Amino acid sequence: MPQVPSFLTRRLHNQRLARSDFRRPADVVTWLGAVQAQDYPAAKWALGLRAPGLTDEDVEKAFAEGSILRTHVLRPTWHFVTPADIRWMLALSAPRLHKASGPYNRALGLDDALLKRCRAAIERALRDGKQLTRAEMGASLRGGGIDVSGPALGQVMMHAELEAIVCSGARKGNHSTYALLEARAPRGRIVTRDEALGQLARRYFASHGPATLRDYVWWSGLVVGDARRGIEIAGRDLERRAIDDLTYWSAAGAAGTTARSARGAHLLPNYDEYLVAYRDRDAVVEPSRRAAASRPRASRPRATRPRATPRGSDVFAHSLVVGGVLTGSWTRTHQQNAATVDVVTYRRLDPADRKAVAAAAERYGRFMQQPVTCVQR
Numbered sequence: 001m002p003q004v005p006s007f008l009t010r011r012l013h014n015q016r017l018a019r020s021d022f023r024r025p026a027d028v029v030t031w032l033g034a035v036q037a038q039d040y041p042a043a044k045w046a047l048g049l050r051a052p053g054l055t056d057e058d059v060e061k062a063f064a065e066g067s068i069l070r071t072h073v074l075r076p077t078w079h080f081v082t083p084a085d086i087r088w089m090l091a092l093s094a095p096r097l098h099k100a101s102g103p104y105n106r107a108l109g110l111d112d113a114l115l116k117r118c119r120a121a122i123e124r125a126l127r128d129g130k131q132l133t134r135a136e137m138g139a140s141l142r143g144g145g146i147d148v149s150g151p152a153l154g155q156v157m158m159h160a161e162l163e164a165i166v167c168s169g170a171r172k173g174n175h176s177t178y179a180l181l182e183a184r185a186p187r188g189r190i191v192t193r194d195e196a197l198g199q200l201a202r203r204y205f206a207s208h209g210p211a212t213l214r215d216y217v218w219w220s221g222l223v224v225g226d227a228r229r230g231i232e233i234a235g236r237d238l239e240r241r242a243i244d245d246l247t248y249w250s251a252a253g254a255a256g257t258t259a260r261s262a263r264g265a266h267l268l269p270n271y272d273e274y275l276v277a278y279r280d281r282d283a284v285v286e287p288s289r290r291a292a293a294s295r296p297r298a299s300r301p302r303a304t305r306p307r308a309t310p311r312g313s314d315v316f317a318h319s320l321v322v323g324g325v326l327t328g329s330w331t332r333t334h335q336q337n338a339a340t341v342d343v344v345t346y347r348r349l350d351p352a353d354r355k356a357v358a359a360a361a362e363r364y365g366r367f368m369q370q371p372v373t374c375v376q377r
Contacts, residue, residue: 007210007243007283008324010250014209015050015274017266022051025062026082033203034079034089036276037070040176042269042318043080048367049266056368064170066184071167072158074221076100083185087164088196093221094162101155108152110159118156119165121146123180131169131177197226198233202251205231205238208277209250216249218279265356267330267341267364268319275319275326285326320345320360322353332364339368342375349376 012018015032022028028050029035037043044059047068062068069086073079073093081089105115118141125132125140132140138153148156157178160166169179191199204216211219217227231238231249239252268274275281320328320343328345341361349357358374365372 010210011208011274012324014207014250016207017049017274018264020050020052023053024051024067025054025059025080026067027051029068029080029082030085031203032207032273033085033200034074034081035273036075036077036271037080038078039270040070042271045269045364045367046272047080049268049272049363054367060171063168066170066179069167069184070176071161072097073161074219076158084188086167086181086185087187088191089200090162090164091191091193092196092200092226094164096221096223097162098159101158105155105159108155110148110152110155114146115156115159118146118148119160119163122157122160122178123165126166126178126180129179129183131172131179133172133175133177135175137178194229194233197222197230201227201230201234202237204277205234205249206251208273210241210243210248211250211278212246212248212280215278215280219277263323263356265323265327265353265360266321267343267357267360268321270318272319274321284321284324320357322349322356327353334368334370338371338373339365340373340375342377344377 009018016022016028020028022031025047028047032050035043035046037046041056044056044063047059048054048056059068063070066083068080068082070078070080071086071090073081073086073089076097105111121141121144122137124144125137134153134157137157138149141148141153141156157166160178164181166178167181167184169177169184171177200220200222201216204219205211208215208219213224213227213231216222216231217224220227220230222230237252238249240247240249242248266274275284278284317329318331319326320330322328327347327349328343330341330343333340333342341364343357343361354376357376361372361374
């Protein structure tokens with residue numbers, strides 16, 4: 001098994017992939033700040049990876065009870081956040097996301113007057129603790145004389161999320177629901193903008209560092225000036241160091257981890273924070289890309305996903321990471337009482353690597369609470 005670069009060892013540790021004492025889904029989400037979650041089942045596994053002993057059922061229960069929430073925040077996609085963080089994160093994110101949505105909303109016929117009517121109708125539909133699916137929300141709006149459906153309905157609901165009116169409710173079968181934010185995250189102390197900027201910077205660089213300003217701007221959705229301001233406010237809580245002529249930030253005095261603890265394999269879900277939370281991903285991707293390209297064409301495994309994107313990885317795929325480096329992809333097939341994990345690698349794995357991959361599949365099985373057969377190609 002190759003030696004893990006110290007840069008990636010620190011990142012694996014800070015992401016709580018190398019070692020973790022977290023036990024609850026909310027612990028993981030609080031630490032990471034926000035966890036990209038448009039693929040709901042996969043995002044649950046992202047939390048399970050960072051909390052030993054956690055099961056899919058545990059995450060589902062936490063989500064139903066509201067100790068973790070799902071909403072549009074930071075970038076224009078869903079994230080898991082906690083009730084304690086959702087309001088100040090929305091306050092930072094909403095103005096920019098509203099501006100980005102403006103042209104699309106106007107193309108769909110959603111002007112300010114109509115969106116205001118929708119907000120009022122949504123609040124009426126969800127009062128008294130009601131939780132409705134998107135289809136049920138659409139039916140409720142149409143019943144009140146507001147005819148929106150398809151993409152327009154999606155934009156209406158995202159607008160209501162950004163306005164801090166709704167967030168996720170408990171699931172109804174395989175369908176997501178909306179609930180009033182007031183019911184899921186009662187108002188607390190008002191956080192000033194500078195406090196929020198500093199808090200977000202501390203949270204990101206502690207949990208995702210070492211990372212660059214460019215990485216942070218991508219993850220947070222902030223403009224460069226606000227991102228710099230957050231780092232400035234965080235002050236001595238962060239430390240900087242030069243790596244390959246770039247400036248990287250991490251939490252000051254953060255404890256490291258041994259290279260041995262970072263040498264394992266991880267079956268990452270799509271959109272996992274280890275890949276998607278960085279604008280520059282060469283440190284994770286390039287070694288595997290070079291290894292795959294150096295093999296004779298006839299001996300390369302048939303890929304089950306597209307080649308790496310210009311940003312450095314295909315975040316739509318479930319990715320295999322070995323020793324901190326992107327090494328392959330994986331798919332899973334669930335039967336009634338068992339599952340199969342099918343792994344396709346970009347290089348030939350040595351026996352230690354293959355053993356680590358098998359152990360990662362077993363951990364996935366424990367999370368899903370069913371036996372798993374691992375096929376390695």
